[in-house]
Amino acid sequence: xxxxxxxxxxxxxxxxxxxxxxxxxxxxxxxxxxxxxxxxxxxxxxxxxxxxxxxxxxxxxxxxxxxxxxxxxxxxxxxxxxxxxxxxxxxx
Amino acid sequence: xxxxxxxxxxxxxxxxxxxxxxxxxxxxxxxxxxxxxxxxxxxxxxxxxxxxxxxxxxxxxxxxxxxxxxxxxxxxxxxxxxxxxxxxxxxxxxxxxxxxxxxxxxxxxxxxxxxxxxxxxxxxxxxxxxxxxxxxxxxxxxxxxxxxxxxxxxxxxxxxxxxxxxxxxxxxxxxxxxxxxxxxxxxxxxxxxxxxxxxxxxxxxxxxxxxxxxxxxxxxxxxxxxxxxxxxxxxxxxxxxxxxxxxxxxxxxxxxxxxxxxxxxxxxxxxxxxxxxxxxxxxxxxxxxxxxxxxxxxxxxxxxxxxxxxxxxxxxxxxxxxxxxxxxxxxxxxxxxxxxxxxxxxxxxxxxxxxxxx
Numbered sequence: 001x002x003x004x005x006x007x008x009x010x011x012x013x014x015x016x017x018x019x020x021x022x023x024x025x026x027x028x029x030x031x032x033x034x035x036x037x038x039x040x041x042x043x044x045x046x047x048x049x050x051x052x053x054x055x056x057x058x059x060x061x062x063x064x065x066x067x068x069x070x071x072x073x074x075x076x077x078x079x080x081x082x083x084x085x086x087x088x089x090x091x092x
Numbered sequence: 093x094x095x096x097x098x099x100x101x102x103x104x105x106x107x108x109x110x111x112x113x114x115x116x117x118x119x120x121x122x123x124x125x126x127x128x129x130x131x132x133x134x135x136x137x138x139x140x141x142x143x144x145x146x147x148x149x150x151x152x153x154x155x156x157x158x159x160x161x162x163x164x165x166x167x168x169x170x171x172x173x174x175x176x177x178x179x180x181x182x183x184x185x186x187x188x189x190x191x192x193x194x195x196x197x198x199x200x201x202x203x204x205x206x207x208x209x210x211x212x213x214x215x216x217x218x219x220x221x222x223x224x225x226x227x228x229x230x231x232x233x234x235x236x237x238x239x240x241x242x243x244x245x246x247x248x249x250x251x252x253x254x255x256x257x258x259x260x261x262x263x264x265x266x267x268x269x270x271x272x273x274x275x276x277x278x279x280x281x282x283x284x285x286x287x288x289x290x291x292x293x294x295x296x297x298x299x300x301x302x303x304x305x306x307x308x309x310x311x312x313x314x315x316x317x318x319x320x321x322x323x324x325x326x327x328x329x330x331x332x333x334x335x336x337x338x339x340x341x342x343x344x345x346x347x348x349x350x351x352x353x354x355x356x357x358x359x360x361x362x363x364x365x366x367x368x369x370x371x372x373x374x375x376x377x378x379x380x381x382x383x384x385x386x387x388x389x390x391x392x393x394x395x396x397x398x399x400x401x402x403x404x405x406x407x408x409x410x411x412x413x414x415x416x417x418x419x420x421x422x423x424x425x426x427x428x429x430x431x432x433x434x435x436x437x438x439x440x441x442x443x444x445x446x447x448x449x450x
Contacts, residue, residue: 001105001106001107001108001109001113001130001132002103002104002105002106002132002133003103003104003106003113003116003117003130003131003132003133004101004102004103004104004131004132004133004136004164004168005101005102005103005104005168006122006131006165006168006169006172006246006250006251007102007165007250007251008159008160008161008162008165008251008252008253009099009100009101009102009148009160009162009164009165010099010158010159010160011099013157013158037384037435066196066199066438067199067438068156068196068198068199068200068202068203068438069155069193069196069198069199070155070156
């Protein structure tokens with residue numbers, strides 16, 4: 001008996017990590033809050049720790065209205081130009 | 093949607109024994125916990141014949157994983173669910189609607205909120221394929237209702253890998269995650285059918301998809317005015333466990349609809365009443381820890397609906413956030429309310445025409 005697989009035939013997507021930062025001292029931080037309850041407050045607290053411990057500066061706060069979807073490309077492109085690393089949270 | 097880069101559908105060789113094939117499907121992790129029909133090649137081809145487009149045509153895309161749903165994969169899962177080929181256009185239309193970003197099928201499936209896509213089929217196609225809009229509306233018992241809804245779930249898990257406990261983190265789950273599919277009742281319906289109000293050409297049927305968070309039976313055998321009947325529905329809609337800015341589905345039982353229709357109420361009047369009365373005071377919301385300034389401001393800001401009363405949090409943003417229609421058996425004062433996914437407007441209901449593309 002021959003059965004078709006019910007899985008997607010899309011080839012597995014290759015995912016890459018960004019190269020690691022050699023140091024975070026003095027870097028510029030972006031915060032991307034995802035609309036979840038207390039996300040902005042918590043991310044800002046985390047950013048404050050980097051400011052205190054590593055002399056970082058918080059450059060921008062961006063928002064996405066849908067925690068379940070990737071941030072819009074234009075949001076990421078714009079933020080990437082202004083910061084060295086981004087703080088965000090995963091939701092769904 | 094054009095065909096994306098794909099590999100060929102994989103074939104599994106299994107012994108020529110039906111029960112062994114059913115076990116094989118379990119071992120592969122392809123089921124929803126219930127036995128499936130083994131997706132033999134001939135049955136999949138018969139299902140695909142219900143849509144003349146190339147089998148590799150993509151009908152939905154999952155942004156989170158990059159995985160695509162082809163007609164072929166939809167057909168395989170439809171066979172496994174127990175669908176007949178004539179049900180396939182409904183399933184295809186459902187995913188065409190679910191594919192829109194506003195529906196957000198990923199979030200509504202992955203979430204701890206545990207919603208399941210509710211399908212409401214409207215128009216003559218529901219009758220043509222023998223769907224149930226009558227007694228035991230939400231099941232069990234009808235092959236079309238049961239298997240179309242089931243195929244949706246099998247696709248979500250098998251194609252998009254939304255697996256319970258792994259990428260589907262629903263706290264409590266939801267019986268609708270087995271199957272959640274109904275037909276709108278036309279017999280005795282005093283209002284235009286959904287497919288008519290949605291603007292489709294006469295004779296065109298539609299499927300509406302809604303990320304439904306659960307099922308709440310609304311019993312009222314004593315009320316005999318629209319205000320009494322809908323008052324009990326509004327109270328269910330505003331229960332502290334469900335009240336959010338999200339949308340709602342209300343299915344009125346024939347006994348309840350007779351009371352509302354006898355008073356000459358239109359659908360819009362019913363929606364206005366429900367929106368106005370499905371509310372909780374700000375103090376009450378604060379008392380249970382569910383009040384949020386941002387949400388209140390959204391509801392009462394510049395775009396506030398005239399019926400949104402100051403000092404209250406209403407369910408939804410406006411009356412047309414409430415889909416309301418007729419369904420169920422002739423006997424019984426039992427309507428139902430289905431809340432939206434979780435806390436807000438992360439998924440907005442969508443609809444699509446059912447197209448016979450043989």
